[in-house]
Amino acid sequence: MDSYDSLKEGEKGAWLSIVAYVFLSAFKITIGYMTGSEALAADGINNTTDIVVSLAVLIGLRISRKPPDRDHPYGHKRAETIASLIASFIMAAAGLQVVLQAGRSFFADERTAPDMLAAWVALACAAVMWGVYVYNYRLAKRIENQSLMAAAQDNRSDALVSIGAAVGIIGSRLGFPVLDAVAALIVGLIILKTAWEVFSHASHTLTDGFDDQRLKVFKQTVKTTPGVKRIKDIRARIHGNSVLLDVVVEVSAELSVGESHDISDEIERRMLREHRVNNVHVHIEPFEEQEKNGNQPYR
Incomplete structure (x- = not known):
């Protein structure tokens, strides 16, 4: 497969992520506030920033497909690595927001256990996002695309985050309301860890680092x-x-x-x-x- 054809193929993964995140974020935030689950709402907020991440990846792929010109004799392929770098900043901002929100909830005077519906929604969304991760991971490996691989890593983190949110909600229903806030905190930390990994890889590449x-x-x-x-x-x-x-x-x-x-x-x-x-x-x-x-x- 030609490198420019592979970049076009990679856009399919970016579009899949965007469509999935649009529906899942709206669904999670709505159910999160309806059921009183901070973990599920935090997960939904994370997904809204993931939409921006996927758009950055998509734009980077589009720019990368531009042929070489007088100002860019090697082409524009590093645009996808820049997109990965931008994605890491957005993920870090989302992670900090979730961590701060979870931290404030620890000092709340009253805590109520969220409705069990929130846990089922979190698990269903985790299954959907894991399917998106598998598709994007395999596609990124096949076409050797860094920005799509970064998006796939974000997909995987989101699936794990949703599972963690479900565990926190179930624990809260079993008589430990604080676990919902704990799950939200863990969500934020996972997002920050993923952001750091993507940032490290992208910055290493942009500074001409090589394994x-x-x-x-x-x-x-x-x-x-x-x-x-x-x-x-x-x-x-x-x-x-x-x-x-x-x-x-x-x-x-x-x-x-x-x-x-x-x-x-x-x-x-x-x-x-x-x-x-x-x-x-x-x-x-x-x-x-x-x-x-x-x-x-x-x-």
């Missing part, structure tokens, strides 16, 4: 390519749903330009075949037993 273990695997593939004498340098970075790899290799100085070029082509073919990396820039240099200038090659 060292994965880079070592790439290095081994290049190193074992026939004709490669030594790897002088190898670097990689994430660009949307693509990996950009830059590698400097040394080959025998006795090879012709054509033979050296064949080695370069073989590196590109192996990276695509074994690691699905189709953006590889290979620079060829002549192999020397000892560096004349004393510099040590990359090992």
Whole structure:
């Protein structure tokens, strides 16, 4: 599948999240206030911010599909990573709101147990959101899309949050009204944890960070390519749903330009075949037993 086609495919997951969140947030908030459940209402408020998160992901995917131009020779694919970063801020704001609201409820003079209907609604919504998570997770893995994976993680957190809300409501009905507020607090903390994970991953990518273990695997593939004498340098970075790899290799100085070029082509073919990396820039240099200038090659 072409990278731009995969971005278009990813929009389906974003739209699914938006539709699910619109209905679930309205349903949870309404039932939450009707039954007096702070946990369910907090869960519904969380879902309203999730609508904005999904819209940010959708916009990022749309921008990422724009072809390269004079100002963006590598294309616009990092827009989806920026969308993930924005999503993390929105999730953090929602989490703080829920935590503060739950904290205030601990100092309430009176607490009443919410109606059992709230628990059944929470469990039903959890089942729906888990189905959305499974769909988006599988789609994000298939098309290797970071922003959709962030949305999928948010979907999973929302499903767990709804289960936690149901547990709190049931506990409240069993004679422990404070458990509804405890569940709301746990909801907020889970949202904050998810926001931090998404933020860390997106900021690492935007600053050209790359997994060292994965880079070592790439290095081994290049190193074992026939004709490669030594790897002088190898670097990689994430660009949307693509990996950009830059590698400097040394080959025998006795090879012709054509033979050296064949080695370069073989590196590109192996990276695509074994690691699905189709953006590889290979620079060829002549192999020397000892560096004349004393510099040590990359090992």
